[in-house]
Amino acid sequence: MEFPYGISDFYKITKEGFFYVDRTDLIRQVEKVGSVLLFLRPRRFGKSLWLSTLENYYDVAKAEEFESLFGHLAIGQHPTPRHNTYLVMRWNFSSVDPNGSVPEIRRSLYDHINNCVADFATAYRGLLEHEITMKEDALASFQSALVATKLSPYRMYLLIDEYDNFAHAALTDDVRRYEALVRGEGLMRTLFKVVKDGTGGLGLDRVFITGVSPVAMSDITSSFNIAEDLYSRRDFSAMCGFTEEEVRTITQQVVAECGQPEERTEVLMETMRTFYNGYRFHPQEERMYNPTLVFYFLDNYQEECRPPRRLLDSNLAMDRGKLSYIAHLPHGKPLVVKALEGKDILIPELSNRFGVRDMLRLGEDTTAIASLLYYLGILTLEGEALTGELMLGIPNLVIRGLYAEQIRELLLPERGIHEVGQQAGRTLYVDGNPEPLCEFMERYIFPVFSNRDYYQANELTVKTAFLAFLFNDILYVMDSEPELKRGYADLTMIIRPDMRRFEILDILLEFKYLKLAELGKSGEEVRQMSRAELRELPQVQEKLAEAREQLKKYQGVLAEKYGEKLRLRTFALVSLGFERLVWEEIAAA
8 A cells, every 4th residue: 555645646646546535525515615615724634635636627638537537436426517627727825935025925926826827828728729928927927817718618727725825934924024915905915806806707717725724814805705614614524634434444454564463453543543633623523633644654654564753743843833923922822831731722613714913912812813723733623512612622642742842932942951851851751750850840940930820820730841841752642631430640651552662661640739828838938848848748748648549549540451561650749839849659559
């Protein structure tokens, strides 16, 4: 089995026999929805392949190849009358350089559009009687192509891939440059006005646009208010991405190719389910896998018949920049921290039209920012609350890793200190000694928290800081508050099945929090006491006893689940304000 990792060319995939999940039955439904459509999904989710599928289906120049390309697929069995009837032009804005000044971005965009118009003219030379005139102004070149199309027996189908790619890059770099692109006579506004005019009987019959978020489209709405939203409709929720059953089917084949027993499939499914599953695009529909991550995993697995060491594909690691941008927006930081803490984020509804000014507006409403996190794939739909609100949460473990990294950056911008903290974490899971990590937290992290943080603090605050510096998805399946038979442990670090060959430990942590007022001591007094003296305080002993009772129960559940392979070390940690930490190892039951 050959996986099309990094390949989004439908023609190449079909002709060369790459693996392909058939979604072509949706083409008929797409035609019925409207003639100008907008479809949004996170990066690397298969949007470009879908556009390539449409391109090959509608291209009049590929009519003779229809049977070889689509005969084995759902739409090939019952094609629509529109197949192979269009002159297709495709723009891909990920090819536009987002760096530099606005004039430099315009030049890059115009160069791209002119190249597309030139390719269009070459491809359909025999079908167009009127010559297309190329101009330095690419919009004039495009209008010339529309005129030539209108004077022919055909109509144009325009496909725009990653419409917001260069705009998003400008937004995260310089909001003023972004505003210059989308407002007034801005480049994007002018471009989409020309596209809109083209649909008014000037030869442009259909437009299909993909992107990541509706932000840029909202900011140019007055110039392009004709696009219908396809991305939030239930019947198109699975148009891109893989279902659980689809991933299981191809995993079974890869396992068979490796000559491994069938039960190995479930081990791999558990790993991919934890790290890659979790994206839900309608509250009543099933979760979807990111196809690029699945191909990355299985492509690597085919080579050595074991999972890749690093489970986050570097192609998706780029999303960390967008998360950093959001964390620095008004109310962005509390939202990021809340998500990593494992709390559901409640919003009345996903915003499907909101601009950058909505995100920058001060106030208590975080709907716009939470919605952007959803569109980026950094949050996903968890379902509907009993109050009717939508619940958003982190979709999977690779995305949780991006949050952990961002929390480290927010707490300690100096990267050199991060390494100190992660080395202290290593001492915990290699030697079973939490002392260096506690010292690190006391010295570097606790002083960072503001007075406001202090008054709202509890064990969640401390747990999140520990999670940020302990997070290691190369060696561990890490979970914050995993459900253990109706109880919830604060933090578990369970060794990945393929990493048990290394001499590391499974870790179970339970956190408790005591305000200094409950101790009747000042911060200075607490700082002067040894850890052993602090441990003997009655209030600390009470918290340790609570943690001990909970941990004994969790130990039993984990032992039952993992059996003899478990190398569990269990610790209770009590935070005394944001001054000191007391820990105690809890022996196995």
